[in-house]
Amino acid sequence: MFALKRAVTNAAHIGLQTRPLLLRGYATAADINTLLVVEHKDNAIASSTLNALTAASTLGGSVTALVAGDSPDVVAKAVAGLAGVSKVLVANDPTYGHGLPETFAPLIIAAQKKLNFTHMVAGHSAFGKNIMPRVAALLDVAQISDIIAVESADTFVRPIYAGNAIATVKSTDAVKILTVRATAFLAATAGGSTASSEPAPDADKTSPSEWLGEEIVKSDRPELGAAKRVIGGGRGMKNGENFKLLYDLADTMGAAVGASRAAVDAGYVDNSLQIGQTGKIIAPGNARV
Structure with a gap:
């Protein structure tokens, strides 16, 4: 530190522009x-x-x-x-x-x-x-x-x-x-x-919300977000019954089934199958498991 201060002082003597000496801390x-x-x-x-x-x-x-x-x-x-x-x-x-x-x-x-x-x-x-x-x-x-x-x-x-x-x-x-x-x-x-x-430390447990219940969709297929293979369907499936074709194919391949937002919004499948920005992020073929 002394050497740095001395270098700055000498620079001022010979007319160089100097800046305040700042100390930076680095996280370890x-x-x-x-x-x-x-x-x-x-x-x-x-x-x-x-x-x-x-x-x-x-x-x-x-x-x-x-x-x-x-x-x-x-x-x-x-x-x-x-x-x-x-x-x-x-x-x-x-x-x-x-x-x-x-x-x-x-x-x-x-x-x-x-x-x-x-x-x-x-x-x-x-x-x-x-x-x-x-x-x-x-x-x-x-x-x-x-x-x-x-x-x-x-x-x-x-x-x-x-x-x-x-x-x-x-x-x-x-x-x-x-x-x-x-x-x-x-x-x-x-x-x-x-x-x-x-x-864990004690914390305030009061809440303005009350738990009423949930509806859980269970499946023996791989979890959509971690699946290495995904069979996807969209608006072109026309209706929910046609998704059975995808379910059968997915079961044969050991894959998960996903759907576009359009298919979900149309009521063809449950929103738990939705893929994308407003659904689940997937990486089939490169699943990090």
Whole structure:
């Protein structure tokens, strides 16, 4: 530092234009502390969470997983065994059983206040897209959505204009809020050791919303977002009955079935099959599983 100051002083003596000496700090892996918000259902970890964990691990530093729900112990144990997870926070309460964002967001904020996370990551699924913007708003920071690559701890790549352009975004916020495109990252696998677990911090559980119920479409076919083969249909199928042709073909090929927004809007199939910007992002033939 002394040598730098002396060089600037000497430059002033010989008539060179000088600038104020600025000190820059660079983040190291030891400075990075990431919270992974785990999505799960029926004691199974959502595939998008496994891809999000890979993205979180790419940041460097430690990764703490937050598992919340009604009796989440089975999922918490499975998450603790994943490669890249340093610690698991477990919130066991019926309030978190249905993933309502009004209750999840305060829980994530409470974890942030206690453990000072620099990054918060979730899959770019309906779950993640519902919760993470609320967290960003409560922290008064910008969210970076649907990232497809991590260039550094503060620089990320994401598609814009419905995927017609790719943007590289640098965030100067103290806390980075990220959702991850599942098809852009490999799924995390089991590691060689088990991470420690501890109770998540207490948070406000009051909510203006009430859980009433849900209609779940179940299928033995591969999950659309992670399928290596997809059979798609659109308005040209004419009606929902003709989609049976696609179902039979998909079952023969071991593929998933998808549909365009036009087919969904026409009522041919359920919106869980919709592909695209307002549906599910797919990468058949290059599925990151």
